[in-house]
Amino acid sequence: MDKSIAGERPQFYFVFRNNELIGYMFLIGDTHKSRALPWIEINNLDKLPEPLMKIAIDTYRNAGDVTQATFHERVLEDYKKGVGHRKESDCR
Numbered sequence: 665m666d667k668s669i670a671g672e673r674p675q676f677y678f679v680f681r682n683n684e685l686i687g688y689m690f691l692i693g694d695t696h697k698s699r700a701l702p703w704i705e706i707n708n709l710d711k712l713p714e715p716l717m718k719i720a721i722d723t724y725r726n727a728g729d730v731t732q733a734t735f736h737e738r739v740l741e742d743y744k745k746g747v748g749h750r751k752e753s754d755c756r
Contacts, residue, residue, distance in 0.1 A: 675723055679716060687712040691723050709739060717743065
């Protein structure tokens with residue numbers, strides 16, 4: 665996972681607080697369904713801090729994937745409004 669190349673996919677991100685893993689995001693983004701990892705990503709965006717969602721938007725936009733970038737922008741707007749966002753205390 666330490667071999668991610670900036671501006672390309674896949675990208676792997678982890679969020680730690682006081683040495684405890686609190687967030688993760690694996691941006692595979694491979695649209696070729698015959699690949700070993702046919703899903704677009706896996707994450708816990710319902711709990712991740714806003715800056716990590718912005719990284720996802722930038723990653724997809726830089727890769728030319730406007731559809732995913734736009735989707736994540738909508739997720740971020742919902743997050744700011746509290747839609748689909750669980751309190752951290754409900755997750756631990």
